[in-house]
Amino acid sequence: MTPLSLTVLLGSVRRPRVGPLVRDWFVGIAGADPRWRIDAIDLADVDLPLHGTVPGGARSPIADRLDRADAFAVVTPEYNHSFPAAIKNVIDWHGAEWAFKPVTFVSYGASSGGIRAVEQLRLVFPELYSLTTRNTVALRAPWRHVDDAGRFTAPPGADDAARATLHELGWWARALRTARADDRFAA
Numbered sequence: 001m002t003p004l005s006l007t008v009l010l011g012s013v014r015r016p017r018v019g020p021l022v023r024d025w026f027v028g029i030a031g032a033d034p035r036w037r038i039d040a041i042d043l044a045d046v047d048l049p050l051h052g053t054v055p056g057g058a059r060s061p062i063a064d065r066l067d068r069a070d071a072f073a074v075v076t077p078e079y080n081h082s083f084p085a086a087i088k089n090v091i092d093w094h095g096a097e098w099a100f101k102p103v104t105f106v107s108y109g110a111s112s113g114g115i116r117a118v119e120q121l122r123l124v125f126p127e128l129y130s131l132t133t134r135n136t137v138a139l140r141a142p143w144r145h146v147d148d149a150g151r152f153t154a155p156p157g158a159d160d161a162a163r164a165t166l167h168e169l170g171w172w173a174r175a176l177r178t179a180r181a182d183d184r185f186a187a
């Protein structure tokens with residue numbers, strides 16, 4: 001089977017930040033499975049001004065990469081009981097790129113593990129015709145699992161949670177890739 005394209009979006013853009021450690025751990029697990037082909041996008045590296053501020057219909061520099069995705073994993077911290085503005089910005093910049101594809105979440109935060117950010121993202125993605133997975137990964141205070149050398153070691157159970165989430169995501173990604181390719185269902 002042709003590998004499924006998984007685009008992993010990192011939504012924390014501040015410096016310094018914990019996000020890359022969490023992203024790299026998740027990409028390591030997904031990348032070990034040959035059924036996935038990973039494209040990791042760090043929103044801190046993408047020149048996307050606030051949506052609507054560029055006149056004349058400028059094209060997003062990552063539109064083609066999002067378009068190629070069969071599935072998305074949004075790595076999100078929780079900021080003030082929600083998700084970062086950079087994530088809303090990248091969502092608003094795109095439309096059809098999200099449509100009829102599954103989205104999962106790898107969240108992190110203090111005691112909540114970022115789940116309030118995820119619950120709010122679940123309200124947004126259906127507007128783009130995206131489906132959000134039941135399973136997600138939520139990491140509580142990942143900064144407590146970083147050693148003096150800056151290495152992150154996932155807490156017990158996290159690897160299993162990531163694999164279960166990827167299993168569900170893969171199911172939806174395969175089913176929806178088939179459906180998107182089927183003319184009978186074309187919009």
Ligand SMILES: Cc1cc2nc3c(=O)[nH]c(=O)nc-3n(C[C@H](O)[C@H](O)[C@H](O)COP(=O)(O)O)c2cc1C
Binds near residue numbers: 019081
């Ligand atoms: C502006 C701001 C608001 C935050 N609000 C929350 C919050 O509501 N809930 C929470 O669990 N953690 C909150 N935190 C803590 C973050 O989860 C924590 O700093 C985490 O490391 C942020 O991810 P990052 O370092 O990758 O940006 C907040 C952090 C910032 C910077």
